[in-house]
Amino acid sequence: MNDYTKYLASRVTAGGLSRREFMGRAMAAGITLAVADKLFTESAEAAEPKRGGHLKLGLEGGAATDSKDPAKFLSQVMFCIGRCWGDMLVESDPLTGAAVPSLAESWEPSKDAATWTFKIRKGVKFHDGKELTIDDVVATLKRHTDAKSESGALGVLGSIKEIKADGGNLVLTLSEGNADMPLLLSDYHLVIQPNGGVDDPLASIGTGPYKMTSFEPGVRATFEKNKDDWRTDRGYVDSIEIIGMNDATARIAALSSGQVHYINRVDPKTVSLLKRAPNVEILSTSGRGHYVFIMHCDKAPFDNNDLRLALKYAMDRETMVKKILGGYGKVGNDFPINNTYALFPEGIEQRAYDPDKAAFHYKKSGHSGSVLLRTSEVAFPGGVDAAVLYQESCKKAGIEIEVKREPGDGYWTNVWNVQPFSTSYWGGRPTQDQMYSTAYLSTADWNDTKFKRPDFDKLLLQARSELDEAKRKDMYRTMAMTVRDEGGVILPMFNDFVNASTKQVKGYVHDIGNDMSNGYVATRVWLDA
Amino acid sequence: MTNPAPSILPGLGFRQRFPLLALILERFVLSIVLLFAVSIVIFGGLEALPGDFATTYLGQSATPQAVANIREDLGLNRPITTRYVEWLGNAVQGDFGTSWASKNSVSEQIGKRLGNSLFLAGFAAVISVPLAVGLGMLSVHFRNRLPDKIINVISLAAISLPEFFVGYLLILFFAVKFGVATFPATVYDSMGFVERLKAIALPTATLVLVVLAHMMRMTRAAILSVMSSAYMETAELKGLGAFRSIVKHAAPNALAPIINVIALTLAYLVVGVVVVEVVFVYPGMGQYMVDAVTVRDMPVVQACGLIFAAVYIFLNMTADILAIIANPRLRHPR
Numbered sequence: 087m088n089d090y091t092k093y094l095a096s097r098v099t100a101g102g103l104s105r106r107e108f109m110g111r112a113m114a115a116g117i118t119l120a121v122a123d124k125l126f127t128e129s130a131e132a133a134e135p136k137r138g139g140h141l142k143l144g145l146e147g148g149a150a151t152d153s154k155d156p157a158k159f160l161s162q163v164m165f166c167i168g169r170c171w172g173d174m175l176v177e178s179d180p181l182t183g184a185a186v187p188s189l190a191e192s193w194e195p196s197k198d199a200a201t202w203t204f205k206i207r208k209g210v211k212f213h214d215g216k217e218l219t220i221d222d223v224v225a226t227l228k229r230h231t232d233a234k235s236e237s238g239a240l241g242v243l244g245s246i247k248e249i250k251a252d253g254g255n256l257v258l259t260l261s262e263g264n265a266d267m268p269l270l271l272s273d274y275h276l277v278i279q280p281n282g283g284v285d286d287p288l289a290s291i292g293t294g295p296y297k298m299t300s301f302e303p304g305v306r307a308t309f310e311k312n313k314d315d316w317r318t319d320r321g322y323v324d325s326i327e328i329i330g331m332n333d334a335t336a337r338i339a340a341l342s343s344g345q346v347h348y349i350n351r352v353d354p355k356t357v358s359l360l361k362r363a364p365n366v367e368i369l370s371t372s373g374r375g376h377y378v379f380i381m382h383c384d385k386a387p388f389d390n391n392d393l394r395l396a397l398k399y400a401m402d403r404e405t406m407v408k409k410i411l412g413g414y415g416k417v418g419n420d421f422p423i424n425n426t427y428a429l430f431p432e433g434i435e436q437r438a439y440d441p442d443k444a445a446f447h448y449k450k451s452g453h454s455g456s457v458l459l460r461t462s463e464v465a466f467p468g469g470v471d472a473a474v475l476y477q478e479s480c481k482k483a484g485i486e487i488e489v490k491r492e493p494g495d496g497y498w499t500n501v502w503n504v505q506p507f508s509t510s511y512w513g514g515r516p517t518q519d520q521m522y523s524t525a526y527l528s529t530a531d532w533n534d535t536k537f538k539r540p541d542f543d544k545l546l547l548q549a550r551s552e553l554d555e556a557k558r559k560d561m562y563r564t565m566a567m568t569v570r571d572e573g574g575v576i577l578p579m580f581n582d583f584v585n586a587s588t589k590q591v592k593g594y595v596h597d598i599g600n601d602m603s604n605g606y607v608a609t610r611v612w613l614d615a
Numbered sequence: 616m617t618n619p620a621p622s623i624l625p626g627l628g629f630r631q632r633f634p635l636l637a638l639i640l641e642r643f644v645l646s647i648v649l650l651f652a653v654s655i656v657i658f659g660g661l662e663a664l665p666g667d668f669a670t671t672y673l674g675q676s677a678t679p680q681a682v683a684n685i686r687e688d689l690g691l692n693r694p695i696t697t698r699y700v701e702w703l704g705n706a707v708q709g710d711f712g713t714s715w716a717s718k719n720s721v722s723e724q725i726g727k728r729l730g731n732s733l734f735l736a737g738f739a740a741v742i743s744v745p746l747a748v749g750l751g752m753l754s755v756h757f758r759n760r761l762p763d764k765i766i767n768v769i770s771l772a773a774i775s776l777p778e779f780f781v782g783y784l785l786i787l788f789f790a791v792k793f794g795v796a797t798f799p800a801t802v803y804d805s806m807g808f809v810e811r812l813k814a815i816a817l818p819t820a821t822l823v824l825v826v827l828a829h830m831m832r833m834t835r836a837a838i839l840s841v842m843s844s845a846y847m848e849t850a851e852l853k854g855l856g857a858f859r860s861i862v863k864h865a866a867p868n869a870l871a872p873i874i875n876v877i878a879l880t881l882a883y884l885v886v887g888v889v890v891v892e893v894v895f896v897y898p899g900m901g902q903y904m905v906d907a908v909t910v911r912d913m914p915v916v917q918a919c920g921l922i923f924a925a926v927y928i929f930l931n932m933t934a935d936i937l938a939i940i941a942n943p944r945l946r947h948p949r
Contacts, residue, residue, distance in 0.1 A: 144799070144896075149716075150717070150903045151717050151906050151907055151909075154717075158716075235681075236684055236685055241681075303724075304898070304903075304906050305803060329801050332896075333894050336799060336894055339791055343791040343794060344794075345798055496664075498670070531679055
């Protein structure tokens with residue numbers, strides 16, 4: 087059994103796959119009918135999902151300022167809450183990150199990938215009993231793409247020129263080709279609401295597996311099972327309670343005393359302590375978030391590629407992952423993509439700590455004197471420690487780093503994207519295209535390394551509308567190499583999502599898409615008594 | 616009060632005729648002026664904070680378009696004085712506007728949150744104030760003997776530990792190890808009264824431990840300083856029992872400083888429990904303000920700041936007035 091079939095089997099165990107879906111995918115993965123059949127039966131029997139029970143989550147990232155309007159979802163708690171009551175048109179596959187159907191049954195691009203036709207599922211009911219129509223879908227997308235909108239998805243959907251209904255289908259016309267369009271629609275802001283939520287954006291009425299029964303921003307939200315859910319492979323518990331717990335110690339205390347079933351954001355420093363609690367399970371999932379040291383390519387002394395290379399070679403990635411992430415992460419390779427992305431360019435040589443090469447490039451750059459690095463605890467957890475560690479590893483290469491600790495308040499306004507060398511954090515994006523477009527395109531607002539390369543931009547736009555996957559993968563490889571060898575980012579590590587649950591929680595799906603099982607944790611797990 | 620027949624002395628003004636009332640009025644007016652000054656400081660201070668709401672709130676998902684939309688929407692482009700006058704005018708009428716982030720009415724939210732905070736603070740006060748004053752008297756009675764020493768050591772220990780540490784210890788023992796207490800102390804609308812009391816048991820215990828020592832030691836010190844005065848010696852010489860002389864003669868004269876420390880403690884219980892609220896996941900004012908500061912949700916921060924200031928000023932004023940009533944000498948400033 088290879089990893090993929092193992093994963094499929096675990097999805098069956100988790101109740102996430104029907105027999106038919108399982109057989110289809112297993113056979114596509116090269117397994118014979120008989121074996122697949124046996125595998126399915128075994129997996130299904132291994133742990134039949136149990137229904138019922140009251141699931142309690144203690145989550146960091148809620149605030150009194152949270153809004154129920156999906157357009158304004160921002161915090162981790164709202165991300166998770168939205169996934170409980172709402173559905174998007176498209177979801178992403180937990181293992182591959184590819185687009186899979188949700189409220190959109192299927193889709194078809196035009197040849198230039200600039201026009202997309204989505205077939206909308208029939209017979210789906212909103213929580214208020216009204217049937218989902220194409221008009222609701224159109225209205226939702228229109229609300230989020232309105233130029234006056236304050237939607238968090240506004241940037242993602244920027245290239246949509248026209249949204250219209252064609253019979254039962256949704257037709258999107260883009261200003262330029264985009265092969266990733268379906269995946270973009272899986273953005274967590276794009277919950278399909280009755281009439282797009284125009285009448286009452288705060289109503290929290292959707293097509294999801296749970297109905298919201300109460301909500302106090304930053305405090306608590308409760309849900310009950312939606313009996314008319316259009317899917318049977320989710321929503322196992324009867325009711326959900328999400329409690330906002332922003333204090334890390336409080337979360338750990340609540341979990342180890344069994345008062346909640348699941349907590350997010352476990353500090354890597356305390357994982358080993360939490361592991362000792364008998365009823366606790368650590369859930370660590372590879373993610374796309376990464377910690378970065380950013381140099382502005384257009385400001386001295388960082389406008390010199392040799393200096394940039396020297397600083398890259400002087401980074402001890404292994405130690406960073408071990409010390410700063412407590413081992414819960416993977417080393418980075420100086421470009422913002424890892425193997426959780428579809429079309430990840432494999433086989434690029436891993437850059438390692440090399441004081442000699444660093445010293446060579448440093449000398450070649452002609453720079454002398456110390457290099458000023460600004461950092462703060464808010465840049466990423468352990469940001470200051472990481473800067474000091476880096477200072478040490480640079481010393482061995484003969485490079486002197488001056489670490490300046492900046493106040494956390496206002497760091498994102500006054501330091502990040504302003505000062506030429508600082509530490510920062512990126513949360514990852516659903517697609518490679520989006521990651522590069524947000525932070526590496528010459529014209530991007532958040533181009534925080536001031537990386538301006540017309541050839542790179544051209545390739546990015548070409549790859550965007552390229553429907554041939556092999557060609558596209560090749561383009562992404564070239565782009566990765568450019569950023570890695572000539573860009574202004576030092577990317578030592580990708581951090582894992584570290585969460586924890588009690589042992590009663592079963593069927594947890596490690597979703598590469600995002601934290602907390604891509605927000606779906608409450609709808610995917612069940613409770614074993 | 617001091618002059619029963621004002622009509623006989625026609626030349627006297629209001630102040631001479633009603634000195635107590637005049638003093639109280641004076642304090643009151645002073646408080647209002649102070650509150651007004653505080654409102655300017657709050658508004659100006661927040662204006663000067665680095666980072667603005669639009670960018671902070673949207674974070675890395677912000678596009679210049681969305682930022683501009685928000686700034687326009689909130690009227691942030693208007694001059695600061697216009698916004699200040701408008702804000703103060705509404706605040707005086709109890710309208711703190713709507714939260715920029717959640718678009719909920721701030722007054723409504725604060726009503727709920729302040730209720731929660733007052734509930735917790737009130738409960739802690741009901742337990743700690745009598746306990747502190749009682750223990751203070753007890754330790755004076757047994758001064759320099761074993762009970763006094765025990766009370767002193769314990770209270771010193773409690774005051775030396777930061778409240779989050781006391782909180783964590785209580786959680787560790789009562790919630791995690793023995794599993795007898797409710798945790799987290801999240802309260803919500805549909806909760807019954809008894810359930811609520813259970814939920815706040817641990818935070819209340821933390822607060823009591825933290826504030827007890829201060830009040831108790833102040834009570835002890837104040838009574839002891841009175842005890843060394845001549846009239847206490849007289850009381851002793853005329854054969855009054857020790858405890859009776861403390862309660863009857865010393866305590867009333869030590870009231871002013873005791874009232875003062877109690878008022879400050881009460882103010883602390885309402886305003887300063889941010890850490891306790893965060894540790895116990897209690898939805899009170901402190902937590903509300905912290906959330907709002909994080910995203911620069913100004914209407915909320917301003918409202919919280921103003922209310923916190925009002926609580927402090929009001930309790931201080933009350934303490935002053937009570938002290939004046941308790942000690943007739945203070946009515947005639949020399």
